Amino acid sequence: MKAAEKAYQELRSSIIDGSHPPGSRIIEQEVAAAAGVSRTPVREALRRLEAEGLLRFVPNQGAFVRSWNAQDVEDIFELRAMLEGYAARLAARSASDAQVAELQSLAEQQRDAARRRSRGWLNRVADLNARFHDLLQEAAQSERLAATLATLSNLPLVLQTFRDYQDEDLERSAHHHLELVEAIKARDPVWAESVMHAHVMAARRVFRTLHSNGKD
Amino acid sequence: MKAAEKAYQELRSSIIDGSHPPGSRIIEQEVAAAAGVSRTPVREALRRLEAEGLLRFVPNQGAFVRSWNAQDVEDIFELRAMLEGYAARLAARSASDAQVAELQSLAEQQRDAARRRSRGWLNRVADLNARFHDLLQEAAQSERLAATLATLSNLPLVLQTFRDYQDEDLERSAHHHLELVEAIKARDPVWAESVMHAHVMAARRVFRTLHSNGKD
DNA sequence: TGACGGTTAATTGTATACAACCCGGGGGGC
DNA sequence: GCCCCCCGGGTTGTATACAATTAACCGTCA
Structure with missing residues (x-):
């Protein structure tokens, strides 16, 4: 599996199962380490998850797990x-x-x-x-x-x-x-x-x- | 404006105005040169455009302008x-x-x-x-x-x-x-x-x- | 004591270097 | 003459290095 895909899958499931609760911050480096890849493919995975509505980006602060009202x-x-x-x-x-x-x-x-x-x-x-x-x-x-x-x-x-x-x-x-x-x-x-x-x-x-x- | 944003805007408008016709291939390097940034933010812009349905990714071949039937x-x-x-x-x-x-x-x-x-x-x-x-x-x-x-x-x-x-x-x-x-x-x-x-x-x-x- | 400011560590954003892969062309075999 | 294989240029995919920005801590001063 491609690195970007791997990072995507891992992060996604860990959001869905609640390991990353809504509102919590996602650190690129941590995701990269967990998936065993570098930050570059992680950033692509983050963008995908943002587009899917699971994450929210704040400029210069990175990604947060989206919460809902x-x-x-x-x-x-x-x-x-x-x-x-x-x-x-x-x-x-x-x-x-x-x-x-x-x-x-x-x-x-x-x-x-x-x-x-x-x-x-x-x-x-x-x-x-x-x-x-x-x-x-x-x-x-x-x-x-x-x-x-x-x-x-x-x-x-x-x-x-x-x-x-x-x-x-x-x-x-x-x-x-x-x-x-x-x-x-x-x-x-x-x-x-x-x-x-x-x-x-x-x-x-x-x-x-x-x-x-x-x-x- | 951030580099990624710049690349996104430029590429997006050039798709909408028809400079990149449906089906045509997008070369990262060309987009990067046109926007005056490196390939890294370009790739993020491409992912965004993919999520929005304007582009289609083929593994190891890159992005193509989406066409519709x-x-x-x-x-x-x-x-x-x-x-x-x-x-x-x-x-x-x-x-x-x-x-x-x-x-x-x-x-x-x-x-x-x-x-x-x-x-x-x-x-x-x-x-x-x-x-x-x-x-x-x-x-x-x-x-x-x-x-x-x-x-x-x-x-x-x-x-x-x-x-x-x-x-x-x-x-x-x-x-x-x-x-x-x-x-x-x-x-x-x-x-x-x-x-x-x-x-x-x-x-x-x-x-x-x-x-x-x-x-x- | 509390508020302000500077400094620093951590993190994001970008550039560059390198590896992996695809595709087309040329040469050799059948 | 046709098909297959190999190789080289070009492009994507990934890693790493560096710049820019943020947030927090600590010390100083009112």
């Missing part, structure tokens, strides 16, 4: 609802039969994993969920859309919310995915978009109730 | 319609009185400039249009939204379409802006969003008719 959270979910909805719309038009089958398989696996609750089920469900959304974006066949969505869907905010789902939330999520597959099978763009919109709005609701009576 | 164009307008619509929605909620007044002023100036056709009116209209959209985004008060929209609104595609507007298109554009101001004054988010959506859809129509019976 209530408005940011609202925006992120609102934008995701629109963009993932659009992705679903496109997928309903142009997904291949193989992709539809794969989507159905992922949705069914997710439903079963959430029901069975065998060891490590939570990580498994989160992984299946991520793969479902990724595959849907791929089926939408829009580089521009994928690039835009990447900056909204790969946030700690989004990736970790899953861990706080209640039983009914998990069930609803699985149902949404299954319904989406049906809508795509039926080649019904409007139906697909509507389901996806509801899917994200439901996720926003979970997040809101979690963070309204709590910290910050 | 019909699907890309559709996506860009579709995404802009959704996102700028959302911006209008937010602006209707939280624009200050001063911002509303400024928006109105800009819209009226644009209308008058398009009517009078005094010297340099086209550039003037394009500038007023850009300032209107920028101010609207500012009034929306969403960093995340602004960042996402920046990668969609600052494309050659969008910025140059204006030059091809017919009289009726220019008039409609000015009317949309004036109506938007009314909707925001009335603090009516749904109205504002609808008008903006129509505004972008109208722009898409102009672009479609221009490029359907022509090149690529």
